[in-house]
Amino acid sequence: MSTDIASTKESIVRDHIRLTSHTIDLPSIPPINWGAATPQERGPVVGTVTERAHRNCIGSHSGSYTIYRALSIASGKFPKAHKPDLNNTQPTDTISPQPSWSMPDKIISLDPWGANIVEDFGDYLEHGYNIQPTIAVTKAHLQLPEIKEAIREKRLEADGKFVTASGDVRVTKIAIDPVWHLPSIAKRFGLTEAALRKILFRETGGMFPELVTRSDLKILLPPIGSTTAYVFGNVSDLSNPEVELTCRVHDECNGSDVFGSDICTCRPYLTYGIEDAVRTAQRGGVGLIVYFRKEGRALGEVTKFLVYNARKRQKGGDSAATYFERTECVAGVQDARFQELMPDVLHFFGITKIHNLHSMSNMKHDAIVNSGIEVINRLSIPDDLIPPDAQVEIEAKKAAGYFSVAGAKQGEQLEKVKGRDLD
Numbered sequence: 001m002s003t004d005i006a007s008t009k010e011s012i013v014r015d016h017i018r019l020t021s022h023t024i025d026l027p028s029i030p031p032i033n034w035g036a037a038t039p040q041e042r043g044p045v046v047g048t049v050t051e052r053a054h055r056n057c058i059g060s061h062s063g064s065y066t067i068y069r070a071l072s073i074a075s076g077k078f079p080k081a082h083k084p085d086l087n088n089t090q091p092t093d094t095i096s097p098q099p100s101w102s103m104p105d106k107i108i109s110l111d112p113w114g115a116n117i118v119e120d121f122g123d124y125l126e127h128g129y130n131i132q133p134t135i136a137v138t139k140a141h142l143q144l145p146e147i148k149e150a151i152r153e154k155r156l157e158a159d160g161k162f163v164t165a166s167g168d169v170r171v172t173k174i175a176i177d178p179v180w181h182l183p184s185i186a187k188r189f190g191l192t193e194a195a196l197r198k199i200l201f202r203e204t205g206g207m208f209p210e211l212v213t214r215s216d217l218k219i220l221l222p223p224i225g226s227t228t229a230y231v232f233g234n235v236s237d238l239s240n241p242e243v244e245l246t247c248r249v250h251d252e253c254n255g256s257d258v259f260g261s262d263i264c265t266c267r268p269y270l271t272y273g274i275e276d277a278v279r280t281a282q283r284g285g286v287g288l289i290v291y292f293r294k295e296g297r298a299l300g301e302v303t304k305f306l307v308y309n310a311r312k313r314q315k316g317g318d319s320a321a322t323y324f325e326r327t328e329c330v331a332g333v334q335d336a337r338f339q340e341l342m343p344d345v346l347h348f349f350g351i352t353k354i355h356n357l358h359s360m361s362n363m364k365h366d367a368i369v370n371s372g373i374e375v376i377n378r379l380s381i382p383d384d385l386i387p388p389d390a391q392v393e394i395e396a397k398k399a400a401g402y403f404s405v406a407g408a409k410q411g412e413q414l415e416k417v418k419g420r421d422l423d
């Protein structure tokens with residue numbers, strides 16, 4: 001953003017604050033009308049611990065980092081009463097309000113009004129309410145070896161627009177913290193609100209007593225990881241069903257995504273998704289990768305590594321035929337990821353149609369379709385991108401009914417798919 005534009009924006013914000021500040025009688029605890037059509041009617045989510053009297057939700061911002069903040073305050077390094085200076089932090093791209101933002105039950109696990117705090121809730125900010133954005137939008141360049149390889153192999157072109165001459169990919173990235181509307185979450189999972197509150201209270205070891213003592217507080221800022229959306233092309237095109245959209249919804253796998261561990265197909269899926277998302281933008285469409293912090297099928301990395309050992313040490317070695325069984329023995333379930341909340345982020349962007357969905361997972365596909373989004377094509381990655389040791393995972397998933405263009409092995413053929421020993 002140029003300095004001129006930034007200073008014009010600042011003066012707009014200052015004017016806005018000055019014009020509205022003296023005309024509104026602000027309630028001590030701002031009410032939240034979830035699903036309201038404007039930010040003013042909806043009201044701000046106030047999760048600060050610095051002005052406790054203004055709080056209208058359970059938990060605190062950046063939920064999973066709360067403990068680090070507490071330790072930082074305890075060590076004297078972090079000013080306890082710190083209020084963020086939001087000057088110049090506004091989104092680089094506007095995500096316009098969508099019809100889905102005010103449809104009951106469509107978006108229940110994030111705050112669609114969480115990005116433009118300075119504009120939408122300037123009057124509250126001026127009166128000392130410590131309101132924090134739960135969504136931030138910025139721009140970046142990605143440098144990925146797989147993208148450079150795709151350019152070398154002429155699958156992708158360095159067009160100077162979406163891909164720079166040096167092979168960097170231009171992207172808009174959007175970080176989204178979880179904001180849960182408890183009555184709607186309960187409804188989506190077929191529970192009563194009281195039952196949901198009780199089980200969240202119990203299973204976190206009683207971390208948030210307000211879950212059971214304050215039924216008037218309907219919002220929870222859960223201590224779980226955030227979600228990041230990477231958009232290739234115009235963010236505003238995501239809501240236009242006429243513009244081709246290529247999308248991957250990806251669940252975190254640190255071992256593969258970051259370190260290139262070869263036991264699974266996560267990083268190849270991610271980088272191939274990015275490659276195809278960029279290609280789509282280059283032919284006039286738009287690409288979207290959504291990255292969810294749900295490590296190890298939301299069972300965590302310790303459980304995941306225990307499962308790897310159990311798989312590789314079992315009699316007969318690691319095998320596609322027993323892949324899911326070994327996971328269930330250690331973890332209690334084959335997969336703790338529920339995908340019911342995943343489509344919320346797609347509805348935040350106003351998506352109604354996905355032309356190309358990069359995923360094998362029927363759980364993901366069904367959650368998207370059942371939430372009212374049309375999916376035209378389903379895509380799996382080319383076979384030559386699958387690491388040899390990940391054949392066990394991929395064949396087990398195909399045999400279990402996951403989507404694949406190539407089809408699945410069964411019986412004896414499946415039993416023959418073996419992984420490497422521990423070494």
Ligand SMILES: [Zn+2]
Nearest residue numbers: 253256264266
């Ligand atoms: Zn993985």
